[in-house]
Amino acid sequence: KNQVEQSPQSLIILEGKNCTLQCNYTVSPFSNLRWYKQDTGRGPVSLTIMTFSENTKSNGRYTATLDADTKQSSLHITASQLSDSASYICVVSAASSGDKLTFGTGTRLAVRP
Protein backbone atom coordinates (compact mmCIF):
# COMPACT_ATOMS: atom_id res chain seq x y z
CA LYS A 1 0.00 0.00 0.00
CA ASN A 2 1.34 3.43 -0.93
CA GLN A 3 2.03 5.55 2.13
CA VAL A 4 3.60 8.88 3.00
CA GLU A 5 4.68 9.59 6.56
CA GLN A 6 5.78 12.96 7.81
CA SER A 7 7.63 13.93 10.95
CA PRO A 8 7.42 15.64 13.27
CA GLN A 9 3.66 16.12 13.48
CA SER A 10 4.20 19.58 14.91
CA LEU A 11 7.12 21.85 15.59
CA ILE A 12 7.67 25.16 17.36
CA ILE A 13 10.75 27.24 16.57
CA LEU A 14 11.92 30.77 17.23
CA GLU A 15 11.96 33.34 14.47
CA GLY A 16 15.27 33.36 12.64
CA LYS A 17 16.06 29.72 13.36
CA ASN A 18 16.33 26.95 10.78
CA CYS A 19 14.32 23.75 10.77
CA THR A 20 14.00 20.53 8.78
CA LEU A 21 10.85 18.57 8.09
CA GLN A 22 10.95 14.92 7.07
CA CYS A 23 8.93 12.83 4.62
CA ASN A 24 9.27 9.06 4.15
CA TYR A 25 7.32 7.29 1.45
CA THR A 26 6.63 3.82 0.16
CA VAL A 27 4.96 4.90 -3.10
CA SER A 28 6.00 2.76 -6.02
CA PRO A 29 6.79 3.18 -8.82
CA PHE A 30 7.89 6.70 -7.95
CA SER A 31 7.13 9.59 -10.28
CA ASN A 32 7.58 12.83 -8.37
CA LEU A 33 7.37 14.42 -4.94
CA ARG A 34 5.92 17.78 -4.08
CA TRP A 35 6.00 19.89 -0.94
CA TYR A 36 3.03 22.12 -0.24
CA LYS A 37 2.55 24.93 2.26
CA GLN A 38 -0.92 25.40 3.68
CA ASP A 39 -1.73 28.52 5.67
CA THR A 40 -4.62 28.30 8.10
CA GLY A 41 -7.93 28.75 6.30
CA ARG A 42 -6.39 28.51 2.85
CA GLY A 43 -5.71 25.87 0.24
CA PRO A 44 -2.23 24.36 -0.15
CA VAL A 45 0.35 26.10 -2.35
CA SER A 46 3.11 24.18 -4.11
CA LEU A 47 6.67 24.98 -2.95
CA THR A 48 8.75 22.50 -4.95
CA ILE A 49 8.42 19.46 -7.17
CA MET A 50 11.19 16.88 -7.51
CA THR A 51 11.62 13.96 -9.87
CA PHE A 52 13.71 10.82 -9.50
CA SER A 53 16.88 12.39 -10.86
CA GLU A 54 16.80 15.51 -8.69
CA ASN A 55 18.53 15.58 -5.30
CA THR A 56 17.96 19.19 -4.29
CA LYS A 57 15.64 21.98 -5.27
CA SER A 58 15.31 25.42 -3.73
CA ASN A 59 12.56 28.01 -3.64
CA GLY A 60 13.82 31.04 -1.75
CA ARG A 61 14.41 30.06 1.86
CA TYR A 62 12.91 26.61 1.24
CA THR A 63 15.22 23.78 0.14
CA ALA A 64 13.91 20.30 -0.56
CA THR A 65 16.10 17.22 -0.83
CA LEU A 66 15.26 13.80 -2.21
CA ASP A 67 16.96 10.46 -1.69
CA ALA A 68 15.16 8.08 -4.02
CA ASP A 69 17.18 5.10 -2.78
CA THR A 70 16.02 5.43 0.83
CA LYS A 71 12.69 6.96 -0.23
CA GLN A 72 13.15 9.99 1.96
CA SER A 73 12.71 13.71 1.41
CA SER A 74 13.29 16.69 3.62
CA LEU A 75 12.25 20.32 3.53
CA HIS A 76 14.71 22.73 5.10
CA ILE A 77 13.57 26.22 6.05
CA THR A 78 16.31 28.77 6.55
CA ALA A 79 16.07 31.88 8.73
CA SER A 80 12.42 31.25 9.58
CA GLN A 81 9.90 34.06 9.56
CA LEU A 82 6.55 34.40 11.30
CA SER A 83 4.87 33.93 7.92
CA ASP A 84 6.35 30.43 7.71
CA SER A 85 3.82 29.33 10.34
CA ALA A 86 1.71 26.84 8.41
CA SER A 87 1.23 23.17 7.69
CA TYR A 88 3.68 21.57 5.28
CA ILE A 89 2.39 18.63 3.27
CA CYS A 90 4.45 16.08 1.35
CA VAL A 91 2.72 14.55 -1.69
CA VAL A 92 4.12 11.67 -3.73
CA SER A 93 2.92 10.64 -7.15
CA ALA A 94 2.98 7.09 -8.46
CA ALA A 95 4.07 6.55 -12.05
CA SER A 96 1.08 4.48 -13.01
CA SER A 97 -2.09 4.99 -14.97
CA GLY A 98 -4.13 7.58 -13.21
CA ASP A 99 -1.06 9.35 -11.78
CA LYS A 100 -2.31 8.68 -8.25
CA LEU A 101 -1.25 11.08 -5.51
CA THR A 102 -0.56 9.99 -1.95
CA PHE A 103 -0.64 12.72 0.68
CA GLY A 104 1.15 12.90 4.00
CA THR A 105 -0.79 14.22 6.98
CA GLY A 106 1.51 17.20 7.25
CA THR A 107 3.79 18.91 9.77
CA ARG A 108 2.32 21.89 11.58
CA LEU A 109 5.03 24.54 12.06
CA ALA A 110 4.68 27.45 14.45
CA VAL A 111 7.28 30.21 14.35
CA ARG A 112 7.37 32.32 17.52
CA PRO A 113 8.84 35.83 17.82
Next chain:
Amino acid sequence: KAGVTQTPRYLIKTRGQQVTLSCSPISGHRSVSWYQQTPGQGLQFLFEYFSETQRNKGNFPGRFSGRQFSNSRSEMNVSTLELGDSALYLCASSTSGTSFDEQYFGPGTRLTVT
Protein backbone atom coordinates in the same frame (compact mmCIF):
# COMPACT_ATOMS: atom_id res chain seq x y z
CA LYS B 1 -5.67 35.89 -13.47
CA ALA B 2 -8.37 35.00 -10.98
CA GLY B 3 -7.67 32.05 -8.71
CA VAL B 4 -9.79 29.02 -7.96
CA THR B 5 -13.03 29.97 -6.28
CA GLN B 6 -15.26 27.77 -4.17
CA THR B 7 -18.74 28.42 -2.93
CA PRO B 8 -20.05 28.45 -0.35
CA ARG B 9 -17.13 28.95 2.04
CA TYR B 10 -19.01 27.64 5.06
CA LEU B 11 -21.97 25.32 5.34
CA ILE B 12 -23.87 23.72 8.20
CA LYS B 13 -26.12 20.76 7.45
CA THR B 14 -27.87 18.09 9.48
CA ARG B 15 -27.47 14.33 9.16
CA GLY B 16 -29.40 12.83 6.29
CA GLN B 17 -29.44 15.99 4.19
CA GLN B 18 -27.58 16.41 0.94
CA VAL B 19 -25.20 19.17 -0.10
CA THR B 20 -23.75 20.55 -3.33
CA LEU B 21 -20.44 22.38 -3.43
CA SER B 22 -19.20 24.42 -6.35
CA CYS B 23 -15.75 25.06 -7.78
CA SER B 24 -14.71 27.47 -10.51
CA PRO B 25 -11.22 26.68 -11.85
CA ILE B 26 -8.63 29.08 -13.17
CA SER B 27 -9.47 30.17 -16.69
CA GLY B 28 -7.99 27.73 -19.20
CA HIS B 29 -7.64 24.87 -16.71
CA ARG B 30 -9.49 21.75 -17.79
CA SER B 31 -8.76 19.48 -14.84
CA VAL B 32 -10.54 19.82 -11.53
CA SER B 33 -9.82 17.60 -8.53
CA TRP B 34 -11.68 17.39 -5.27
CA TYR B 35 -10.21 16.57 -1.87
CA GLN B 36 -11.51 16.04 1.64
CA GLN B 37 -9.31 17.32 4.46
CA THR B 38 -9.76 16.33 8.09
CA PRO B 39 -7.38 16.80 11.02
CA GLY B 40 -6.88 13.07 11.50
CA GLN B 41 -6.71 11.87 7.89
CA GLY B 42 -5.12 14.82 6.13
CA LEU B 43 -5.93 15.37 2.47
CA GLN B 44 -7.77 12.54 0.76
CA PHE B 45 -8.48 12.41 -2.95
CA LEU B 46 -12.14 12.21 -3.95
CA PHE B 47 -12.17 12.43 -7.75
CA GLU B 48 -10.79 14.25 -10.75
CA TYR B 49 -12.62 15.56 -13.78
CA PHE B 50 -11.15 16.45 -17.13
CA SER B 51 -13.20 17.77 -20.02
CA GLU B 52 -16.47 16.80 -18.33
CA THR B 53 -15.34 13.19 -17.72
CA GLN B 54 -14.43 11.63 -14.41
CA ARG B 55 -10.89 10.41 -14.96
CA ASN B 56 -9.88 9.23 -11.48
CA LYS B 57 -11.73 8.32 -8.34
CA GLY B 58 -10.63 7.85 -4.75
CA ASN B 59 -11.92 5.40 -2.17
CA PHE B 60 -15.07 7.13 -1.07
CA PRO B 61 -18.61 5.73 -0.94
CA GLY B 62 -21.09 6.35 -3.72
CA ARG B 63 -22.73 9.09 -1.63
CA PHE B 64 -19.97 11.31 -2.95
CA SER B 65 -20.42 12.29 -6.58
CA GLY B 66 -19.42 15.07 -8.86
CA ARG B 67 -19.67 16.49 -12.32
CA GLN B 68 -17.96 18.97 -14.55
CA PHE B 69 -19.58 21.35 -16.96
CA SER B 70 -18.45 22.42 -20.41
CA ASN B 71 -16.91 25.61 -18.95
CA SER B 72 -14.81 23.40 -16.60
CA ARG B 73 -16.73 24.48 -13.52
CA SER B 74 -17.32 21.55 -11.23
CA GLU B 75 -19.79 20.57 -8.56
CA MET B 76 -19.51 17.98 -5.84
CA ASN B 77 -22.55 16.42 -4.20
CA VAL B 78 -22.79 14.48 -0.97
CA SER B 79 -26.05 12.72 -0.26
CA THR B 80 -27.34 11.37 3.05
CA LEU B 81 -24.82 13.31 5.09
CA GLU B 82 -23.13 11.65 8.06
CA LEU B 83 -21.36 13.29 11.00
CA GLY B 84 -18.06 11.98 9.65
CA ASP B 85 -18.49 14.03 6.49
CA SER B 86 -17.64 17.17 8.45
CA ALA B 87 -14.46 18.40 6.82
CA LEU B 88 -12.81 21.00 4.65
CA TYR B 89 -13.51 20.24 0.99
CA LEU B 90 -10.88 21.55 -1.37
CA CYS B 91 -10.89 21.70 -5.10
CA ALA B 92 -7.82 22.19 -7.24
CA SER B 93 -7.43 22.98 -10.90
CA SER B 94 -4.61 22.40 -13.36
CA THR B 95 -4.12 22.58 -17.08
CA SER B 96 -4.03 18.88 -17.87
CA GLY B 97 -4.26 17.10 -14.54
CA THR B 98 -0.98 15.19 -14.60
CA SER B 99 1.04 15.07 -11.39
CA PHE B 100 3.70 17.27 -13.04
CA ASP B 101 1.15 20.03 -13.53
CA GLU B 102 0.97 22.38 -10.60
CA GLN B 103 -2.41 22.18 -8.93
CA TYR B 104 -3.89 25.44 -7.75
CA PHE B 105 -6.14 25.01 -4.76
CA GLY B 106 -9.18 27.02 -3.81
CA PRO B 107 -9.78 28.22 -0.25
CA GLY B 108 -12.12 25.33 0.46
CA THR B 109 -15.65 24.86 1.75
CA ARG B 110 -15.91 24.11 5.45
CA LEU B 111 -18.80 21.64 5.90
CA THR B 112 -20.17 20.94 9.35
CA VAL B 113 -22.70 18.15 9.77
CA THR B 114 -24.72 18.20 13.01
